[in-house]
Amino acid sequence: MVVLVWCAASGGGVAAARPLVGGGGAVGTPKAPLQTSRPFNIAHRGSNGELPEETAAAYMRAIDEGADFIEADVTATKDGHLVCFHDTTLDATTDVADHPEFASRRRTLEVQWTNVTGFFITDFTLAELKTLRSKQRYAFRDRSYNGGESSRIITFDEFIDIAAGAASRVVGIYPEIKNPVFVNRQVRWRDGKKFEDKFVAALKRRGYGGRYMSPAWAARPVFIQSFAPTSLVYAAGLTDSPMVLLVDDTTVRTEDTSQSYDEVTSDEHLDYMREYVVGVGPWKDTVHPYTYRNENQFLHFNFRQDPYAEYDYWINDVGVDGLFTDFPASLRRYQEWTTAGRKG
Numbered sequence: 001m002v003v004l005v006w007c008a009a010s011g012g013g014v015a016a017a018r019p020l021v022g023g024g025g026a027v028g029t030p031k032a033p034l035q036t037s038r039p040f041n042i043a044h045r046g047s048n049g050e051l052p053e054e055t056a057a058a059y060m061r062a063i064d065e066g067a068d069f070i071e072a073d074v075t076a077t078k079d080g081h082l083v084c085f086h087d088t089t090l091d092a093t094t095d096v097a098d099h100p101e102f103a104s105r106r107r108t109l110e111v112q113w114t115n116v117t118g119f120f121i122t123d124f125t126l127a128e129l130k131t132l133r134s135k136q137r138y139a140f141r142d143r144s145y146n147g148g149e150s151s152r153i154i155t156f157d158e159f160i161d162i163a164a165g166a167a168s169r170v171v172g173i174y175p176e177i178k179n180p181v182f183v184n185r186q187v188r189w190r191d192g193k194k195f196e197d198k199f200v201a202a203l204k205r206r207g208y209g210g211r212y213m214s215p216a217w218a219a220r221p222v223f224i225q226s227f228a229p230t231s232l233v234y235a236a237g238l239t240d241s242p243m244v245l246l247v248d249d250t251t252v253r254t255e256d257t258s259q260s261y262d263e264v265t266s267d268e269h270l271d272y273m274r275e276y277v278v279g280v281g282p283w284k285d286t287v288h289p290y291t292y293r294n295e296n297q298f299l300h301f302n303f304r305q306d307p308y309a310e311y312d313y314w315i316n317d318v319g320v321d322g323l324f325t326d327f328p329a330s331l332r333r334y335q336e337w338t339t340a341g342r343k344g
Contacts, residue, residue: 029168031168031169031170032168032169032170033169033170033218034068034169034170034171034172034218035068036213038315038335038339039315039320039321039323039335040068040069040172040321040322040323041066041068041069041322041323041325041331041332041335042067042068042070042071042174042322042323042324042325042328043058043059043062043063043065043067043069043070043071043324043325044071044324044325044326045058045071045072045073045086045326046059046060046061046062046070047059047061047062047065047067047326047327047328047329048137048326049141049326049327050141050142050145051145051151052093052134052135052136052137052145052146052151053086053093053134053136053137054072054073054084054085054086054093054153054154055134055150055151055152055153055154056150056152056154056158057145057148057150057151059072059159059162059163060162062328063162063163063171065328065329065332066328066329066332067171067328067332068171068172068322069171069172069173069174069221069223069322070159070162070163070171070172070173070174071173071174071175071324072084072156072159072173072174072175072176073085073175073176073178074156074175074176074177074178074199075088075121075122075179076122076183076187076195076198077121077122077124077125077126077129077187078122078123078124078125078187079125079126080187080189080190080198081125081126081155082155082156082157082198082199082202083121083126083129083153083154083155083156084154084155084156084158084159085121085153085178086178087121088111088116088118088120088121088122088182089117089118089119089120089121090118090119090120090121090132091118091119092137093134093135093136093137094132094133094134094135094153095132095133095135095146095147096119096132097119099131099132102119102124102128105119105120105123105124106118106119107120107123109182109186111179111182112179112181112182112253112255113253113255120186122182122183122186122187123186126155129153130152130153132152133146133147133148133151133152134146134147134151134152134153135147135151156175156199156202157202157206159173159175160173160202160206164206164220170218170219170220170221172220172221172222172223173208173221173223174222174223174225175199175203175222175224175225176224176226176227176246177195177196177199177224177225177226177228177231177232178226179255180194180195180196180226180228180231180255180256181228181255181256182255183195194234196231196234196235196238197238199224199235200224200238200239200241203222203239203241204239206220207220208220208222208239208241209239209240209241210240210241211240211241212242212278217241217242222241222242223241223242223243223244223278224239224241224242224243224244225243225244225246225281226243226245226246227245227246227247227248227254227255228254228255228256229245229254229256229257229264229269229273230256230257231256232245232273232276232277233273236276236277242277242278242279243276243277243278244277244279244280244281245264245273245277245279245280245281246280246281246282247261247264247265247280247281247282247283248261248283249261250262250265265280265282279321281324284314307325307327307330307334308330308334311323311331311334311335312334312338
């Protein structure tokens with residue numbers, strides 16, 4: 001199995017815009033293949049340390065900065081369109097509160113065993129969402145890009161277009177089936193299909209499929225991830241694309257079972273999930289109970305110290321297979337520094 005880790009580099013201060021380090025190629029130029037010789041650089045919601053998360057601008061900048069994969073949280077609109085957005089509510093990262101025409105949409109719903117109040121994305125059509133503009137989640141990050149034309153909410157197809165066409169090299173995608181229990185409760189598709197069905201169908205329609213590291217996968221690399229084990233098991237029956245089980249704090253209860261993540265990461269449960277997933281994606285602070293189980297590891301970090309020291313620890317001491325970061329340029333820079341002169 002594979003483990004990836006999530007890393008939000010630079011915990012404090014406003015992040016200054018970094019120069020582009022990737023660069024695009026001429027139209028028609030053959031693309032360089034996905035690099036597989038070192039841990040994957042995965043842009044968490046795009047280069048969201050610099051630009052509003054899950055926007056076209058953040059994803060394109062992440063590609064320019066050298067990300068191997070761009071990660072997206074995928075949810076659904078009231079009228080059944082798949083869009084890239086992290087939260088169930090629009091409050092924290094959009095200007096929805098500035099739109100009086102939507103004031104009556106604010107309400108309270110249960111999300112993952114807790115009552116949440118806000119403007120729920122599942123109460124808006126795609127056309128309505130396109131009138132909103134995204135903003136930085138954190139006050140300590142650069143807010144000068146808030147509200148720009150490139151900060152619109154984008155569809156899953158638009159996200160795929162960015163990965164497929166924005167670089168001179170193969171760039172993978174790392175979409176999450178976000179809050180599937182909530183979405184399946186709130187959104188009904190006319191054909192009776194579930195959120196997971198629509199999610200996998202969208203990937204297949206765009207040519208994604210194939211087992212991990214197969215030629216088909218390498219041509220259009222994808223990892224499908226979710227915090228919901230039953231959702232991944234269901235999706236695994238629809239496609240042979242690789243799945244990754246995300247793991248929250250061990251005390252938290254999963255959204256789709258009565259189990260805590262402590263139970264989900266037991267040897268018995270991981271042995272069961274091994275049939276369906278290629279790896280686990282733990283948050284950095286909860287990785288230790290299952291780091292050394294000979295599984296692929298895609299680690300999620302929240303850097304509060306020197307990001308380069310943390311890169312070094314997780315890559316060289318723990319041996320993870322990939323890192324999620326809000327600042328893909330910093331991870332690329334670290335890997336270029338540390339692999340200079342090496343072969344392969």
